[in-house]
Amino acid sequence: MGSLFPHRNSCPSIKNILLLDSEGKRVAVKYYSDDWPTNSAKLAFEKYLFTKTLKSNARAEADIAVFESNIVVYRFVQDLHFYVTGGDDENELILCTVLQGIFDAVSLIVRNTIDKGEVLENMDLVLLCLDEIVDGGIVLETDANLIVGKVASHILDSDAPLSEQTITQAWASARDHLTRSLLK
């Protein structure tokens, strides 16, 4: 029935998440849709995106633009450019939440000294983050603490001192617990 109406995809869907460097080169990317079937199509999109957004000021706050009937939200930090792409009709704020999720997750992984070198050093964890935030276009988790918890739990365990994020996590779960018992 729904197909008769020109209405949006029922489920929010992410087309890609891109991490490029300050020259527009790939650091780590993940495509979830078939809109760019070949590597050259992907590279062309990345290049276009990079040049078009280069001048914008997306450092303090995420910015947004429309490219080739896609909505792209992006944010830059140091020599890293983060992009999240969704369809023309997607809720911009959902895309923004995903962008925030990946941005914060990567920041946590590199312990806030976020730049290209650190990201390359921790490539394994960054790739795992991309795997944990979106699965086949569907948002899996947007809370950076939980994502990093899943990706790096083994490290945190072996890393004896409790790091900042585990405290946040503990606090979150305690709060969760409390609200639940209050609601009962």
Added chain:
Amino acid sequence: MAQPLVKKDDDRDDEADYSPFLGIEKGAVLQEARVFNDPQLDARRCSQVITKLLYLLNQGETFTKIEATEVFFAVTKLFQSRDIGLRRMVYLMIKELSPSADEVIIVTSSLMKDMNSKTDMYRANAIRVLCRITDGTLLTQIERYLKQAIVDKNPVVASAALVSGIHLLQTNPEIVKRWSNEVQEAVQSRAALVQFHALALLHQIRQNDRLAVSKLVTSLTRGTVRSPLAQCLLIRYTSQVIRESAGNTQTGDRPFYDYLEGCLRHKAEMVIFEAARAITELTGVTNRELTPAITVLQLFLSSSKPVLRFAAVRTLNKVAMTHPMAVTNCNIDMESLISDQNRSIATLAITTLLKTGNESSVDRLMKQITNFMSDIADEFKIVVVEAIRSLCLKFPLKYRSLMNFLSNILREEGGFDYKKAIVDSIVILIRDIPEAKESGLLHLCEFIEDCEFTYLSTQILHFLGIEGPKTSDPSKYIRYIYNRVHLENATVRASAVSTLAKFGAMVDSLKPRIFVLLRRCLFDSDDEVRDRATLYLNTLGGDGSVVETDKDVKEFLFGSLDVPLVNLETSLKNYEPSEEPFDINSVPKEIKSQPLAEKKAPGKKPTGLGAPPSGPVSTVDAYEKLLSSIPEFASFGKLFKSSAPVELTEAETEYAVNVVKHIFDSHVVFQYNCTNTIPEQLLEHVSVIVDASEAEEFSEVASKPLRSLPYDTPGQTFVAFEKPEAVPAVGKFSNMLRFIVKEVDPSTGEAEEDGVEDEYQLEDLEVVAADYMLKVPVSNFRNAWESMGPDCERVDEYGLGPRESLAEAVNAVINLLGMQPCEGTEVVASNSRSHACLLSGVYIGNVKVLVRLSFGIDSSKEVAMKLAVRSDDETVSDAIHEIVASG
């Protein structure tokens, strides 16, 4: 990596370009992958190698089939290691390699073991990997575990299973659909994202069941939805339910509107926005319904976050197209956005203002835009140009300043699409605002003096030929046109010659001068230009004196080609050179494709040049045009109603046939849309033999067979019946497709000479009472009902027997009567025991009919109904009762 997270070299800062992947090379990494085979696995080293492999793939490197297989087999060895970090990388690697079916078997048992592991992280990831690489047969083996995982108490595991379910639904729907009980349970989960994923999956499982979706929405909008994402989903599903039950809502309250409005006060911005957008997109939304949504969007406009500003201005921009007044409150905030750093936001703000602005603000706005145009990209400029075009049509008095603006930007640099948008706009203004014609034409003339786009030049020349001669002083355009003959390429020259001829034909006083110019073109280097000049010199009379041009010649120059180009092409190809000249009247005028096809590809926006100034043709208009073009049916009078196509064949049979019932006052025409799906066959003399023995009041009066039906080109054949005037005669018709079939050689596409007569049984077709009823809404049912008066009212009660539900019974009656539900009364609240439904329509003979239905259901699901009908004619009121009584 299992080892400490930070391993920074102290001297790294000295080398700015340091990268762990510096000089990475595929061959070398593949060599390194041999460590996977070591009897003593070094987990850290293995992780590093996998990272390198993944990095290579991420950079766009590809592995050959052999390389991929080797890596895959080596990676499977790593399941021996108990290192958690390494296992995660192994999962990732397997997904990236997307192994073939015979390779999948190798890892299945390892993954299934992980699926039942005590470690949540293993379970969740093994599920995702296995579902990604699995096929149908394996899926049945693991189905049991997946169902368990959906209701697992660990949210990560549950989400993994649910999201995998969403993906698998595309490939193995019948399996995933069996999980709906578990999914239903997961919808109630306390974990926010589990609820989100469960809701998404549950909706996809049930999306074709309107009733189930409606129930889902009803129960959840009352309950608690934890995650903002799930709330957004619910808003989308709610909109869908509202859309599908869309009735007349001008007076009644729209179901679920309160829920949407409530979401505007949610704490998450994404939910607020989703709800606001949903409200603005409601069909036939009223100003009262819009107001709260506009208010929150207005707040977003002054947000510090660009994303929020963009989302809000984009939505308001769309609202402004249909409800400009509702958006005017935001104009002040909107104006400050013109200087927004983000040019997308600025453009959207400008165009919104152009849509909502009033006449007095036009000049001020134009000034702001002029400064703004120089620093935005072409794509934005096009948007602005289109907005200015519609503004000008809205305020024709302002055409001077707007036309000036357009001509100024036409002179500036710009790409083809941009220039085309400007030219299109000027053309539309010339057409619609008579005062703007002369100045607009001159702007276009100046533009073609220095235009690098052949397409635009020829289109403008064509347009000039039509409009130029009708102006007060046509001679002033001649210079511009003739300049083209000197300065341009052959295409533009040929088109300039045609334009000159048109001036000659229409303006008798110019004829001698035009002849001189046309004669000069006889020496052009291009044959098309010479041919055109010769042709026009001959048709226009040849001696160059001031005489009136023949009507035929004008018709030839200005008339449109009334045969489909495809048909003309085929006829020309079939024409063999002979003494007999080609006759354009021999080209068939029949349209080959179905009129419905037009509806599927509606023109997005009015195209300025070349297209006649008509809106998109509605289905009814298209049918009417089609039928009136057939002489046999021309005398039937005005078309009352055309039904939706009814399929007469199963899907994927040799011949696909559907039928549209066209109802006239005393005739019924069946239009059979046929498609031949066999490439090796050509059907000729296709007709439908209709047996109307079960439709006593109908007698066949005409039929129009289809001459030929080639493969995959839909064609229509018609059968017409006479019936008593203004009587809603009903009956059943059986149909037989009869044709001559000819074999076609697939390699050459040629058909054999001889054909065989054959028949093909189609399904029966019924003309029912609802075919005589037009769905016509009324704006205020109560008023209409009162003003109709009780004179011709007929009331009676009926027992409808046991029914599945109240909603099902209500729907059945609505469909039986074929009337328009009013005020959203077709929506039945779940669990209610009674329901009232209001319907309106126009019955054949143009009689307005209003219906009030009251339903009640008892515990044994027996439904009783009271039917009250009002109309201007008591026989019609009786007829409506008759329909229900016999239905």
